Amino acid sequence: xxxxxxxxxxxxxxxxxxxxxxxxxxxxxxxxxxxxxxxxxxxxxxxxxxxxxxxxxxxxxxxxxxxxxxxxxxxxxxxxxxxxxxxxxxxxxxxxxxxxxxxxxxxxxxxxxxxxxxxxxxxxxxxxxxxxxxxxxxxxxxxxxxxxxxxxxxxxxxx
Amino acid sequence: xxxxxxxxxxxxxxxxxxxxxxxxxxxxxxxxxxxxxxxxxxxxxxxxxxxxxxxxxxxxxxxxxxxxxxxxxxxxxxxxxxx
Numbered sequence: 001x002x003x004x005x006x007x008x009x010x011x012x013x014x015x016x017x018x019x020x021x022x023x024x025x026x027x028x029x030x031x032x033x034x035x036x037x038x039x040x041x042x043x044x045x046x047x048x049x050x051x052x053x054x055x056x057x058x059x060x061x062x063x064x065x066x067x068x069x070x071x072x073x074x075x076x077x078x079x080x081x082x083x084x085x086x087x088x089x090x091x092x093x094x095x096x097x098x099x100x101x102x103x104x105x106x107x108x109x110x111x112x113x114x115x116x117x118x119x120x121x122x123x124x125x126x127x128x129x130x131x132x133x134x135x136x137x138x139x140x141x142x143x144x145x146x147x148x149x150x151x152x153x154x155x156x157x158x159x
Numbered sequence: 160x161x162x163x164x165x166x167x168x169x170x171x172x173x174x175x176x177x178x179x180x181x182x183x184x185x186x187x188x189x190x191x192x193x194x195x196x197x198x199x200x201x202x203x204x205x206x207x208x209x210x211x212x213x214x215x216x217x218x219x220x221x222x223x224x225x226x227x228x229x230x231x232x233x234x235x236x237x238x239x240x241x242x
Contacts, residue, residue: 042242054241055168057234060218085241097242117242125215125234126241127168138169141211141238 010081011065013056015088018098027080027102034079038109039100040117046092050131054087054096057125061085068119072101075115076108083116085126115152122149160229162193167236173206183227190214191223193233211238 012018020041028034044052069081084098099116103109128139160183171177187196198208206212214221215234227233 056241057165057167057215057218057236060215060234063218121242122239123220124241125167125236125239127237128240129168138237139240141240 010083011062011069012082012084013058013061013065013087014084015086017086018084018095020095020098020100023082023084023098023100027082027100031079031102033104034102035104036106036109037100037102038106038113039098040113041095042097042117044090044092044094044096048132049092050133051089051091052096052131053089053129054085055127055129056085056087060125064124065120068116068123071119072112072115076103076112078103078108078112081112081116083120085120085124087126118145118149118152121145160187160227162227162230163232164193164197165232165234167234169237170206170212170235173203175203188227189223190216190221190225190227190233193227194223194235197235207235212236213238 020039024037024039027037065083065085069083072078072081079102082098082100086096090096097120099113099120101109101112101116103112122145130137130139162181162183163178164181165178166174166176183193183196187193194207194214197204212235214223214225215236216225216227217232
């Protein structure tokens with residue numbers, strides 16, 4: 001049994017950059033039951049994009065992220081979870097999002113990390129606007145993101 | 160019934176409006192009714208009729224039949240694209 005403390009789940013929505021290494025270290029610090037930490041960092045792709053501005057719905061965003069983390073906790077035994085999403089104007093190569101999950105074993109950590117990202121992309125109220133040489137444009141939602149979230153609909157694979 | 164209505168992203172720009180306080184006429188009682196009421200303003204507001212436009216009620220995703228109460232916060236926005 002992994003010691004779990006959901007009060008330690010930290011969701012942060014902010015303009016400032018994060019230190020992924022420090023966040024990963026904090027997930028297992030002082031937790032003897034942790035045997036696996038999985039993390040994901042999303043970054044701004046270049047490919048003609050000069051900058052990306054992220055807008056969000058303050059209040060609902062944090063609420064939605066907390067709910068996604070709580071859902072993950074009902075599916076896998078998680079010791080600690082950290083979600084950071086940046087907002088404002090970001091440049092290519094900059095990190096946008098961090099999801100880190102600590103558990104006793106790797107499968108729970110890998111799966112919970114993917115689950116949180118899939119639901120963050122389809123449920124959390126963020127919107128991206130790209131600046132290109134031709135002007136600014138809002139990024140369209142992708143059906144593949146809905147498909148990715150839908151694969152978690154039926155519990156069964158989690159251990 | 161008095162509501163706060165928020166608009167985000169592409170929709171906010173199309174409407175040139177990020178928030179408004181609205182007094183609803185009698186007979187408008189749910190999200191679908193509010194949406195129709197706003198679309199009836201015509202012009203750019205017809206963008207709210209698009210099936211892709213999502214709604215939230217008091218900061219939770221809401222279905223068209225969600226019932227509105229005095230003081231509620233409603234938001235309309237395009238599909239989300241974070242992460």
